[in-house]
Amino acid sequence: MYASSNIARAGYQADQVAFVAALDRAHARSFHSYFTQYVLTDDETGYIAVDEGDYGALPKTMLDRVVDTVPTKLTDEF
Structure with missing residues (x-):
């Protein structure tokens, strides 16, 4: 069972190395951003990480490509 329909469409041809790299980048960025990080499918590189603040x-075209999210680790509420 796939957690995302985007991964299911890619099937076994999904580039796991690119996915793990994008997920690692999203986790690293989450420590330095107040915004949610998203891992999206990309036709050229396989997967990319984007910051909601960017x-x-x-937009809907980007939301349709989201395969994973990483919440921010920063907060200004103490």
């Missing part, structure tokens, strides 16, 4: 609310 785009504001993600």
Whole structure:
């Protein structure tokens, strides 16, 4: 069972190395950002990590490509 329909569409051809690299990048960025990090499918590189703060609310075309999210580790509420 796949957790995402985007991964299911890619099937066995999914580039796991690119996915793990994008997920690692999203986790690393989450420690330095107040925004959620997203891992998206990408036709050229396989997967990419984007910061919600870079785009504001993600457009529908990007939301359809989300395969994983990493919440922020920063908070300004103490």
